[in-house]
Amino acid sequence: MPERYMLNFDTRNLPQEEDEYIILGSGIAGLYTSLAASQAGGSVTVLTKQTMMDTGTDKAQGGIAAALGDTDSPALHREDTLVAGAGLCDAEAVNALVSEGPDRVRELIKLGAIFDCDNEGLCLTREGAHSRRRILHASGDATGAEIQRVLTKRVLEDDRVKVLENHYVVDLLVRENVCYGVLAYDRLARTLKVFRGKVVVLATGGVGRLFEHNTNPEIATGDGVAIAFRAGAEVMDMEFIQFHPTVLNLPGAPRFLITEAVRGEGAYLRNSRGQRFMPRYHDLAELAPRDVVVRAILKEMAETGSNKVYLDLTHLDPEVIKARFPNITRTCAEYNLDITVVPIPVAPAAHYMMGGVKTNLVGETSIKGLYACGEVACPGVHGANRLASNSLLEGLVFGGRIVEETRRFLKDYRLRYPEFACDWLLEPVKMDFASLRKELEVLMGQKVGPVRSGAGLKEALEFFDRWSFLSRHQVEGVEEMEVKNMLQVGELVAEAALARRESRGGHYRVDYPDTHRRWQKHIIFRR
Structure with missing residues (x-):
């Protein structure tokens, strides 16, 4: 049927490469899965749409959540996640996330990730809907960039992992519900290539670029969900898109995320009349779940006739703000906004997809040989509303689970790779x-x-x-x-x-x- 593929092709006429793991994407999910596969003895090819650094991970500010504090526990983290998920979380998936998460974060630290510390150890902050301070951060508000740095460095040093940048995956090669590899477009050579693999892992990120106002990098156009759906994979919870409440809204400035950690450190939301409004909407005020904060902001904007509200840090210690949020301070200053003196104009924007390609607890999709982790996947962890800073953790935990599952059978797994062609002539x-x-x-x-x-x-x-x-x-x-x-x-x-x-x-x-x-x-x- 013509909807099956995007291009006319015949694999018999195309260059072909083969590897055990074909991993699509170079954010935390793709790179961590690559390293885990390599450490388990696997050989890996990573395909990236642009460069290795063009990822949602690199842009993540707030941090990564894990129950590492003395007063915290996986049980408390689990409860917060389930509450935020509004009745649609898969309890087993959440158990895996919160119980295995701390060890995965410790592993990230062993790999060389440097998180902010004080004399007592890791600096942990609190974000919306968390009952404890459990968010690790790096360089104040550049956590994702630090994780991206260390994983990129480790992958490039690993002889068992080959990275091919500027390779856009066009379609999955699936027959009788078995995935045999991918059809990719080399953007520099302008040629099609075939990459065959025993395991194909989708780690392609989110869909934020579907929306005019969003916080996502330009690569986040939903390609992973689209190619999986065309190939016959199940997708789930697609209606659940998380809009971040506080995104910079200044004329002439790009939409820039103002991390939830700012509210975690005590910032207030005020409407255009200068009135603090969140206590009227939720007991947790500024730290209410994101969907609650977004709708409150939209209501205040409608009632005041404004296209923005304001995030006010001016009552906080200026030196603490500059040290804790250097990236936000610097970016706002580029647009003549001193956040220690003047509130930040913000409005909601598309941020994260809770749904995606449906997977089980080991990352397997409804197609044999096709796995998914990170934002493109939907193992049921986030339910109807993601708990802040659980996303980076999800990439680690379920990327590791994919490798644990596939290494059990991969050495004895023999595939006879069929040839593929588009059966219809696409005009x-x-x-x-x-x-x-x-x-x-x-x-x-x-x-x-x-x-x-x-x-x-x-x-x-x-x-x-x-x-x-x-x-x-x-x-x-x-x-x-x-x-x-x-x-x-x-x-x-x-x-x-x-x-x-x-x-x-x-x-x-x-x-x-x-x-x-x-x-x-x-x-x-x-x-």
Whole structure:
């Protein structure tokens, strides 16, 4: 069927490479899985869409959550995660995350990650919906960059791991529900290549670039979900998109995440009239779950006729703020904003996808040989709303579980690799994909954003129906392939959001504002 592949190809006419593990993505999930596989004796090829550093991990500010404090425990971390997840977390997956997480973080430290410390040991901070201070951070507010640095360094030193940058994965090669590898496009040579592997791991990140206002790097266009869905894998919880409450909203400045740790250190949210408002919405005030804070901000913006609220640190010690948040301080200063003197103008923006490619507790998808971890995956850890700073931890824990599972059978696993070809001749199409992408981003923000309605979601699905004919056409460049993937994933998000006739976690419907017990279940799609 024409929707199966994006390009015309025949593997018999293409260069082919083979490795035990083919890992797609170079953030924390992809690189940690690569190192774990190598240490277990496996050989690995990592394919990255751009460079190794173009990842969501590198941009992560707040930190990584783990029960390492004297007054903390995995049981407390588990309870906080389940509460934030609004009834849709998989309890076994959460148990794995919180119980194995501390050892994975200690392993990261052994690899060379340098987290902030004081005389008593690790500096732990608190973020929204956490009952304890359990967030490790590095260089104040550059945690992701430190993790990216150490994992990149270790991978590049590892002879068993080969990294190929600027290799865009076009499609998975699947037959009779077995994944045999991937079709990739070498962006520099402008040629197609085949990478065959016994294990293919999706670690491609999120979908934030579907939305006009987002905190994600430009690579986050949902490619992993799209290629998995086209290949027949199950996807789950696609309606649950987390919008970060506090993203810099200054004319002329890019959307820049202001980490939740700022509120964890005592910052207040004020509306355009200067009034602190969060205590009126939740007992935890500024540290309420993210979905609660987002809707409170949107309500205050509507009532005051403003497109922003303000994050106020001016009552805090200026020197402490500068030391704790040097990256935020420096970035705001570039736009003539001294955060120790003037509140930061902020507004919500798309940040994280709770749903994704459905996996079991060892990262296996519904397709044999295809695994997933990190933001692209949905093992059920986050439920309807991710607990702050659990995302980096998820990449470590489930990346490690994938390797533990696959090493049990891989040495004795023999594959006879079949050849693949596109069975239908996809006709080329000429059109303005850049304009289509912009139209899609605006539509997603307006109709499939943090506040949704049945009427708006139906409008979104009508938009996707109008462009469905593109699945029968071949496109030439990566930018055009990205748009096709974004259309596919955007439709999945909108369709799931229309189907869920309630409000829960990151999904809010003005026409179904309450949470219902009968909707305490998952929406799973399969092509």
